Amino acid sequence: MNVATGRRPDESMTLLVEVMESPLDAGYAQAARRRAAGERRHRSTLALLGLLAVLLGLMTVAAAQQLRAPVEGVSAREVLQEEILARQATAEDLRERSAALSAEITALNEETLAAQDAELVDRLRLDGVTTGSVAVSGPGLVVTLSDGAVGTAQDGSATSAPVQAIDLQRVVNALWASGAEAISVGGERLTSVSAIRHAGQAIMVDLVPLPGPSYAVEAIGDPEEMQTAYARTDAPAYTQLLSSQYGIGSSLETADSLELAGVGSQLLRYAEPVEADVSPDEDQEGNP
CATH class of the missing domain: 1.20.5 (Single alpha-helices involved in coiled-coils or other helix-helix interfaces)
Known part of the structure; x- marks a missing residue:
């Protein structure tokens, strides 16, 4: 007789049941x-x-958008321009002060020498006019050169024909040859050691940049004689060539009164022969 005990029928097959119910290992x-x-x-x-x-x-x-956006306020270019203008104003004040002191020194020298040698004083004054150390005034000629008009090239780029340093040199040399007693270019007095040259795009006279686009060359002397002699030089034909080929403007005018400032006293430059340490006889003996 079978008696129910509550046990599973497959209790004796536990291993097979686990394999069927849980095929994967834990x-x-x-x-x-x-x-x-x-x-x-x-x-x-x-x-x-x-x-x-x-x-x-x-x-x-x-x-990136903030970097590309224009910055409000003063730009670096404006700051640089203001600094350049301030330095130029300082340099101009120093030049005026130097000229005033030189004029004072010249007056004292003339006062001292007047009682000793009047002819020497006159010769020094004439030398001052020639060297540009003293201010002068009188009638003369004014030759003006102006930059050519800005145009457009075939590729669309802007073109211009600015006045070159050599153009002013040709005019200045022609005026000297015409009998000019004193000359200034752009308000800068020329001396016996002055140089007109280019520095980048700027024309400079004795390291002073000239403001363009027009450059006035003022020459003191007899206007009629200078004008006649100037016409005989190659300068008029040269300026006419500049006008026809490059559009550079030029004009020649007479002036009843011109005032050219002096540059003050200048240092004299001179050379001395170098004395050889060895005499020619000793050199020949040492080098047969």
């Missing part, structure tokens, strides 16, 4: 669970990195 199942959790974390990490990259890109674009 270790494999745990590894699968960890892998699934890792994939979820990896996906969340990728999403976070993508969001960070988008934010960095937006910040970079905003910074």
Whole structure:
């Protein structure tokens, strides 16, 4: 007689039941669970990195736009221009002070020498006019050169024909040859050691830049004689060539009164022969 005890019929087949119900080992199942959790974390990490990259890109674009946008206020170019103008004003004040002191020294020298040698004083005054150390005034000629008009080339770029340093040199040399007693270019008095040259795009007289676009060459002397002699030089034909080929303007006018400032006293430059340490006889003996 069978009596019910509440036990499973397959209780004696526990191993087979576990194989049927749990075909995977417990270790494999745990590894699968960890892998699934890792994939979820990896996906969340990728999403976070993508969001960070988008934010960095937006910040970079905003910074670039701010750099390209015009900055309100004073630019570096304006600051530099103001500094250049201030330095030029300082240099001009120093030149005026130097000229005033030189004039005072000249007056004292003339006062001292007048009682001793009047002819020497007159000769010094004439030398001062020639060297440009003293201010002079009188009638003369004014030759003006102006930059050519700005045009447009075939490729669309802007073209211009500015006055060159050699153009002013040709005019100045012609005026000296015509009998000029004193000359200034752009308000700068020429001396016996003056130089007219280019520095970049600027024309300079004794390291002083001349403001363009017009350059006035003032020469003191007899206007009629100078004008006649100037017409015989090659300067009029040269300026006519500049006008026809480059559009550079030129004009010649007589002036009843011109005033040219002096540059003050100048240092004299001279050379001395170098004395040889060895006499020619000793040199010949040492070098047969």
